[in-house]
Amino acid sequence: MDFKTFNFHSSITAGIEAAGYQTPTPIQRKAIPAVLKGQDIMGLAQTGTGKTAAFVLPILERLIDGGRGFVRALIVAPTRELAEQINDNICTLGKKTGIRSISIYGGVNINAQIAKLARGVEVIVACPGRLLDHLKQQTVSLSRLEVLVLDEADHMFDMGFFPDIKRIMQQLPARRQNLLFSATMPREILHLAREVLHQPVTIQIGITAPADTVTHAIYPVAHHLKTRLLLELLKSTNTESVLIFTRTKHRAKRIGEQLSKKGFKAASIQGNLSQNRRREALNGFRDGTYQILVATDIAARGIDVSGVSHVINYDIPNTPDAYIHRIGRTGRAASTGEAFTLVTDDDITMVRGIERVLGARIKSKVIDDFDYDIPAPKNNQEFARPPRKPVPRYKSLHRQKKTGPKPSRSASSAETKQTRPARPQQRPAGSKSAKPRHGGGSFRPRRSR
Numbered sequence: 001m002d003f004k005t006f007n008f009h010s011s012i013t014a015g016i017e018a019a020g021y022q023t024p025t026p027i028q029r030k031a032i033p034a035v036l037k038g039q040d041i042m043g044l045a046q047t048g049t050g051k052t053a054a055f056v057l058p059i060l061e062r063l064i065d066g067g068r069g070f071v072r073a074l075i076v077a078p079t080r081e082l083a084e085q086i087n088d089n090i091c092t093l094g095k096k097t098g099i100r101s102i103s104i105y106g107g108v109n110i111n112a113q114i115a116k117l118a119r120g121v122e123v124i125v126a127c128p129g130r131l132l133d134h135l136k137q138q139t140v141s142l143s144r145l146e147v148l149v150l151d152e153a154d155h156m157f158d159m160g161f162f163p164d165i166k167r168i169m170q171q172l173p174a175r176r177q178n179l180l181f182s183a184t185m186p187r188e189i190l191h192l193a194r195e196v197l198h199q200p201v202t203i204q205i206g207i208t209a210p211a212d213t214v215t216h217a218i219y220p221v222a223h224h225l226k227t228r229l230l231l232e233l234l235k236s237t238n239t240e241s242v243l244i245f246t247r248t249k250h251r252a253k254r255i256g257e258q259l260s261k262k263g264f265k266a267a268s269i270q271g272n273l274s275q276n277r278r279r280e281a282l283n284g285f286r287d288g289t290y291q292i293l294v295a296t297d298i299a300a301r302g303i304d305v306s307g308v309s310h311v312i313n314y315d316i317p318n319t320p321d322a323y324i325h326r327i328g329r330t331g332r333a334a335s336t337g338e339a340f341t342l343v344t345d346d347d348i349t350m351v352r353g354i355e356r357v358l359g360a361r362i363k364s365k366v367i368d369d370f371d372y373d374i375p376a377p378k379n380n381q382e383f384a385r386p387p388r389k390p391v392p393r394y395k396s397l398h399r400q401k402k403t404g405p406k407p408s409r410s411a412s413s414a415e416t417k418q419t420r421p422a423r424p425q426q427r428p429a430g431s432k433s434a435k436p437r438h439g440g441g442s443f444r445p446r447r448s449r
């Protein structure tokens with residue numbers, strides 16, 4: 001199947017060519033015909049699947065005919081980066097159509113947005129808060145809207161945007177087409193879908209997609225040695241561009257700075273940055289000025305950076321879905337990528353959860369010559385742990401290193417690897433016996449990379 005099947009207007013075909021798309025992605029194949037027919041859509045797909053063009057192309061096709069100079073399509077997105085990206089997509093794909101779009105978000109001066117709105121646009125891509133400001137100031141009218149897209153609805157819920165979205169929807173005409181996209185389907189999204197969508201077509205693109213082109217590995221390490229290990233990993237790995245994820249804004253900033261000090265071309269993005277600094281970091285990462293970008297999940301949401309060769313989880317994500325989201329940044333299209341996760345003893349349950357989603361065990365690796373026994377600095381707040389739950393049954397990395405292998409095992413880890421009996425095959429995800437086996441081999445250091 002190619003794009004000709006959709007019979008797009010020649011100005012849109014020109015946009016598709018300009019973007020370099022040759023064949024539609026699975027979500028485009030399924031969503032475009034339904035959107036062209038005017039149906040409501042519930043799209044279950046993560047970033048990296050081509051979902052943006054799946055709604056942008058048929059919306060542009062609809063807007064070619066009909067009036068100009070008033071807002072006919074509204075796309076609501078959780079972050080400024082995602083809003084900008086969608087708007088960039090519209091500009092590329094719709095370049096020859098004459099359709100005008102604007103991205104609207106907070107943290108930047110509102111006057112430029114007001115001026116552009118006053119000149120007339122047909123499409124708005126907006127974050128909820130700033131759009132509400134415009135609606136309150138009556139600098140925009142949505143009374144003639146035809147299509148509403150809610151993108152990354154699960155993230156909008158996580159970020160507390162649902163009340164704002166409901167306020168926005170009160171200002172829209174009741175008769176309109178609604179497209180709802182979400183990577184996951186928690187109860188709240190199901191409720192929203194029931195409220196907003198009218199006889200929707202559900203399109204689901206599996207969340208296991210990245211596994212085929214991405215190689216996964218975990219690196220067991222103590223909390224206080226994570227940064228040292230990260231540096232070693234970066235030194236010893238042939239990387240092109242690396243996206244590093246941390247759990248906190250503070251950590252993203254600190255690691256970005258530490259990497260720069262060590263001579264890496266690194267930048268960080270986190271919620272506290274000004275819009276200009278974020279843009280500078282992102283553009284720098286895209287054009288290769290920075291080889292490494294350190295980000296929190298929120299700051300990186302929806303960021304479309306093709307060609308990321310490595311995703312490194314400095315901190316393991318909070319859910320398997322978040323892991324899939326992060327990993328979705330690498331191994332796109334035909335290229336391959338690697339995903340490394342630094343894990344501590346506290347992370348074993350999450351690792352097992354991720355393995356269940358991936359349907360396979362993740363290889364555990366160690367870095368040769370790395371000193372895993374360096375003690376934690378005293379009085380270091382960052383690594384001061386909350387009181388621990390009962391000690392898990394598996395042995396920690398350190399205890400293993402200190403006590404050494406059991407007498408029955410070979411002394412050298414390389415030999416250990418050879419003499420250890422083969423591990424049973426991964427059981428099907430979801431089967432009862434796929435339960436985490438604490439004491440399983442993944443957290444054992446193995447001297448081979």
Ligand code: AMP
Nearest residue numbers: 021022023024025047048049050051052
């Ligand atoms: P998205 O999931 O919308 O963030 O898209 C991920 C990436 O895939 C973006 O860089 C798009 O420009 C690109 N893309 C979207 N559709 C296609 C296509 N049919 N062929 C090649 N690349 C595409």
